[in-house]
Amino acid sequence: MQRMLRVISFGLLASVCLGSSVQERPRRQTAAEGEGNNDLRSLTIEELCKNRQPDEFFRLTTEGDCRDVVRCDRAGLTGKIRLAGVRCPNGLAFDVLRQTCDWKAKVSTCDQLETVDQDPNAAPKCDTSQCILPDCFCSADGTQIPGGLEPSQVPQMVTITFSGAINVDNIDLFDEVFNGNRQNPNGCQIKGTFFVSHKYTNYSAVQELHRKGHEMAVFSVTNDGDENYWTGGSYEDWLAEMAGARLIIERFANITDNSIIGVRAPYLRIGGNTQFEMMADQLFVYDATITAPLSRVPIWPYTLYFRMPHKCAGNANNCPSRSHPVWEMVMNELDRRDDPTFDEKLPGCHFVDSCTNIQSADQFGRLLRHNLNRHLNTNRAPLGLHFHASWLKQSKEFKRELGKFIDEMLDRNDVYFVTMLQ
Known part of the structure; x- marks a missing residue:
């Protein structure tokens, strides 16, 4: 690479x-x-x-x-x-x-340019007179802070997410990261969001994580390895994969509080309007799959009643084009340059483990701190740190560096580690 x-x-x-x-x-x-x-x-x-x-x-x-x-x-x-x-x-x-x-x-994208096809029924551009919190939020370029607040009035939120199965191979990792001793400035313990896939998952472990206050969301039943399956999936496919996954989690982890309201698609392959029609019908509140290209100022979460405020970057160019009553917890790309002051620009990365140039704990620490400061010093949009557990498990140094970063940020009074739902 x-x-x-x-x-x-x-x-x-x-x-x-x-x-x-x-x-x-x-x-x-x-x-x-x-x-x-x-x-x-x-x-x-x-x-x-x-x-x-x-x-x-x-x-x-x-x-x-x-x-x-x-x-x-x-x-x-x-x-x-x-x-x-x-x-x-x-x-x-x-x-x-x-x-x-x-x-x-x-390369499977030789027949693609860079944009979704024009849709005659496309969602309109953002209209702030019609889009009012708490049910709707949009801005022209996606960078404005909700409520018109100044950055100094907004705490910096960090969302730590894990995607995939939860089982004996990684539950000890989650217990180390969320050890019960790490508290946000308000005295509440830090929490994470887990996008759970059915295969290989131990639902007793899911139940215990939920009991501790972590958020459970869905990552599909099959986690099918064919990326085109997700891009071109039918309504019935998305219904079975996501609504089906929620039913399985609720039943086998005994989660009865209707708190499973989030979706992330495997391989970050959006299913276009079909996926979001299913989500609206099944009362899912948010998606966390769409990626925003790396930019100087990151994007705040937005609702899809109005047009996306950024280009459809990645996701097989299959972003939704129509209006949907769903929140998008957009994945801002991470700036993975080792020295942002001098290094030439590199394409951003969405999952931390997809930042392939990060080879040492020191580099990992610089990645975390630089991107935290990039959000903190601009518009304080939530910083997403998205992981696959296996990547952290394979390196004690990376795991130790993540803990060091969390502890360092918690010494401040303006950084909170929260779930997507929070």
């Missing part, structure tokens, strides 16, 4: 300026004129680059051999926008979801 990133970095140095040629093309044709959803070349640069991060690579067309992508670049003192082109080496293709070159056999 590091080699692939170096390939992209080299490609940027040899970027081809495409600004003039694209700008002279006509504006978007209609489908009747022969322009489908597999080509963006009829758009102007301004249309292509609107609300797009400068380090996001995307395709202009799905024609060709899947090697060519571009990004928006502000060049020179005038800040004029141009397109900088990058080509992967022979034998490789560009994966728009992972934002890197890889062996062509491993």
